[in-house]
Amino acid sequence: MAKMMYRDAVRSTIFEEMERDDRVVVLGEDIVGGMGTAGGPEAIGGIWSTSTGFYDRFGPDRVIDTPISESAIVGAAGGLALAGKRPVAELMFADFIGVSLDQIWNQIAKFRYMFGGKTLCPAVIRMPYGGGFNAAAQHSQSVHHFLTAMPGLKVVMPSTPEDVRGLLREAIRGDDPVMFLEHKALYGVSGEVPDGDYTIPFGHARLSRAGEDLTLVATGLMVSRCEAAADALAKDGIGCDVIDLRTTSPLDEEAILDSVEVTGRLVVVDEAPQRCSLATDISALVAQKAFASLKAPIEMVNAPHTPVPFAKELELAYLPSAEKVEAAARRVLGWR
Amino acid sequence: MQLSREQMLQAYRRMKIIREFEERLHIDIATGAIAGFTHLYCGQEAVAVGVCEHLDTDDKIVSTHRGHGHCLAKGCDVEGMMKEIWGSREGLCKGKGGSMHIADVDQGMLGANGIVGAGAPIAVGAALAAKLDGKGKVAITFSGDGACNQGTTFEAMNLAVVTKAPCIFVFENNHYSEHTGFSYAVGTQRDIASRAEAFGMRVWRADGTDFFAVYETMRELLDYVRAGNGPAAVEFDTERFFGHFEGDPQRYRGQGELEKIRAERDCLQKFRAKVASAKLLDEKELDEIDREVLDQIEAAVVAARNAERPTADDVLADVYVTY
Numbered sequence: 259m260a261k262m263m264y265r266d267a268v269r270s271t272i273f274e275e276m277e278r279d280d281r282v283v284v285l286g287e288d289i290v291g292g293m294g295t296a297g298g299p300e301a302i303g304g305i306w307s308t309s310t311g312f313y314d315r316f317g318p319d320r321v322i323d324t325p326i327s328e329s330a331i332v333g334a335a336g337g338l339a340l341a342g343k344r345p346v347a348e349l350m351f352a353d354f355i356g357v358s359l360d361q362i363w364n365q366i367a368k369f370r371y372m373f374g375g376k377t378l379c380p381a382v383i384r385m386p387y388g389g390g391f392n393a394a395a396q397h398s399q400s401v402h403h404f405l406t407a408m409p410g411l412k413v414v415m416p417s418t419p420e421d422v423r424g425l426l427r428e429a430i431r432g433d434d435p436v437m438f439l440e441h442k443a444l445y446g447v448s449g450e451v452p453d454g455d456y457t458i459p460f461g462h463a464r465l466s467r468a469g470e471d472l473t474l475v476a477t478g479l480m481v482s483r484c485e486a487a488a489d490a491l492a493k494d495g496i497g498c499d500v501i502d503l504r505t506t507s508p509l510d511e512e513a514i515l516d517s518v519e520v521t522g523r524l525v526v527v528d529e530a531p532q533r534c535s536l537a538t539d540i541s542a543l544v545a546q547k548a549f550a551s552l553k554a555p556i557e558m559v560n561a562p563h564t565p566v567p568f569a570k571e572l573e574l575a576y577l578p579s580a581e582k583v584e585a586a587a588r589r590v591l592g593w594r
Numbered sequence: 595m596q597l598s599r600e601q602m603l604q605a606y607r608r609m610k611i612i613r614e615f616e617e618r619l620h621i622d623i624a625t626g627a628i629a630g631f632t633h634l635y636c637g638q639e640a641v642a643v644g645v646c647e648h649l650d651t652d653d654k655i656v657s658t659h660r661g662h663g664h665c666l667a668k669g670c671d672v673e674g675m676m677k678e679i680w681g682s683r684e685g686l687c688k689g690k691g692g693s694m695h696i697a698d699v700d701q702g703m704l705g706a707n708g709i710v711g712a713g714a715p716i717a718v719g720a721a722l723a724a725k726l727d728g729k730g731k732v733a734i735t736f737s738g739d740g741a742c743n744q745g746t747t748f749e750a751m752n753l754a755v756v757t758k759a760p761c762i763f764v765f766e767n768n769h770y771s772e773h774t775g776f777s778y779a780v781g782t783q784r785d786i787a788s789r790a791e792a793f794g795m796r797v798w799r800a801d802g803t804d805f806f807a808v809y810e811t812m813r814e815l816l817d818y819v820r821a822g823n824g825p826a827a828v829e830f831d832t833e834r835f836f837g838h839f840e841g842d843p844q845r846y847r848g849q850g851e852l853e854k855i856r857a858e859r860d861c862l863q864k865f866r867a868k869v870a871s872a873k874l875l876d877e878k879e880l881d882e883i884d885r886e887v888l889d890q891i892e893a894a895v896v897a898a899r900n901a902e903r904p905t906a907d908d909v910l911a912d913v914y915v916t917y
């Protein structure tokens with residue numbers, strides 16, 4: 259066991275995979291940094307420090323610093339993958355997916371199906387997402403809901419350094435395209451990571467708190483909001499299951515249904531707006547498959563149906579918080 | 595020299611306002627008083643002002659993440675902008691947008707932009723609207739040496755050419771896109787203007803740290819575009835005095851680079867030197883403007899600090915007109 263920051267878990271895992279398999283290449287804007295400057299390459303090593311040291315070790319053929327061209331970055335990742343490589347591309351912010359959406363949605367996601375199952379597209383597209391930095395409407399968004407809605411993509415949202423390492427290894431070694439969503443507010447969070455070359459299979463949720471009164475379901479940063487709410491409720495003797503989905507596609511339906519069958523009460527917490535969201539998706543699943551177990555209406559804690567606002571007060575009101583989760587939990591618990 | 599005394603004084607004042615606005619933000623951001631990502635325009639003032647002094651409110655501009663200078667040059671209210679950057683409800687965008695999304699459509703300022711390369715297609719649309727209106731108005735998009743690599747910029751240039759849109763592509767080459775050097779990211783190993791030329795546009799090039807060069811280049815270029823010749827492009831060689839964003843340690847810079855560009859490529863110093871040597875303006879007049887501008891910025895900061903804060907209820911407002 260060692261303690262490691264989330265961002266270092268990302269960096270070290272990619273680095274180790276590059277050592278292990280020379281088909282692994284990385285590409286993205288400023289992932290080297292300082293190219294074509296007096297300060298020289300590696301002047302920064304990626305704006306999130308998730309590729310520091312890569313260029314020195316692996317050189318320009320495998321560490322490809324790109325101009326500002328998201329469409330070409332993602333498209334090239336698709337082409338590299340079709341041609342037998344294992345690209346790990348970075349979008350500097352998940353919001354920039356808008357620029358590259360065709361390459362994700364119409365190309366990478368669909369190659370295998372359109373080609374009759376005759377190809378692999380093992381591309382990993384990493385993207386820092388999420389709010390909390392007063393970075394406003396184009397640098398704060400959550401994008402998992404619409405990626406989850408795209409057949410052909412796997413969508414991963416790790417919440418701890420330990421899971422980053424296991425899930426990222428699985429993503430890079432796996433044969434399908436993976437959208438790897440890293441919450442910006444988690445980069446600086448530390449946690450224990452096990453030694454050894456472990457992977458975490460997709461579609462297997464993690465139970466981070468166990469209890470019999472209520473089920474809380476979340477991903478990414480929202481897991482810690484649920485944990486805080488669960489800890490507050492525990493003081494009143496209320497026990498919560500906190501389910502960290504880890505991946506939204508594939509989805510661990512069983513973990514959710516098994517828990518709700520015991521608790522009969524569900525709160526889903528999701529950083530994106532509610533319409534057509536992960537929260538509505540899971541609520542529908544439970545309403546359909548665990549209807550008889552439910553003792554109260556399902557609650558969803560989402561962002562409102564607005565873009566992400568800039569000012570501190572506005573963004574604070576916008577984002578789901580532990581207090582909002584706790585309040586929703588108490589509504590569900592108090593329902594009769 | 596076709597500029598009147600008044601025009602020169604106004605241009606100097608505008609550049610000075612941008613400079614002091616940004617220098618002050620640099621200080622206030624370091625104290626943690628202002629949240630979010632802020633990209634300062636210091637060093638590039640002559641471009642925004644040299645371009646926008648030719649425009650009226652019916653001409654449109656579309657800006658970038660480094661937008662404060664464009665906004666101020668196009669006539670956005672100093673206090674309204676400061677309040678916006680401080681996240682006040684009284685800000686130009688009610689605290690919803692912040693530094694990267696300042697806009698004032700009434701002034702013909704169609705928005706700063708957080709997405710690099712998003713502006714150029716929007717400007718083509720505004721130019722097509724101007725063409726439909728037939729009053730000789732234009733639309734201008736500002737793009738950096740980084741944004742010029744985005745497919746959207748290429749598509750916009752071609753669309754403008756094939757539709758003969760009165761659109762002007764102003765490329766501000768400050769030699770860096772974030773931490774990456776221009777010589778790495780622009781593969782032609784040439785300038786940006788030559789790319790625009792290849793799309794079928796007439797192009798101009800000038801020193802973006804020389805207000806008079808920018809102004810005269812734009813006079814010629816605008817005459818050409820307003821006459822109905824279709825789009826045009828111009829590349830200004832310029833400098834950014836601060837980091838990419840506030841907090842950037844700038845390890846990509848060479849030794850002494852910042853000191854050198856501040857000493858040799860400062861558009862305000864160059865303006866002063868020029869008007870002094872040609873005996874166009876009295877130094878005292880400029881000193882007086884400097885004092886007034888500092889007072890104006892201080893007043894804007896005081897107003898911003900004391901302005902009304904938004905509340906949770908404001909989150910839901912202004913998503914739609916009706917819903």
Ligand SMILES: Cc1ncc(C[n+]2csc(CCOP(=O)(O)OP(=O)(O)O)c2C)c(N)n1
Pocket residue numbers: 287326328350354357658659660708709710711737738739740741742768770771772834838
């Ligand atoms: C689509 C998109 N990609 C990347 C970024 C991150 N980013 C913001 S500014 C910038 C560099 C822009 O360089 P340039 O166009 O030269 O403008 P400058 O910063 O020099 O004014 C980058 C990469 C972004 N905001 N949007």
Ligand SMILES: [Mg+2]
Pocket residue numbers: 738739740766767768769770771772
């Ligand atoms: Mg630049």
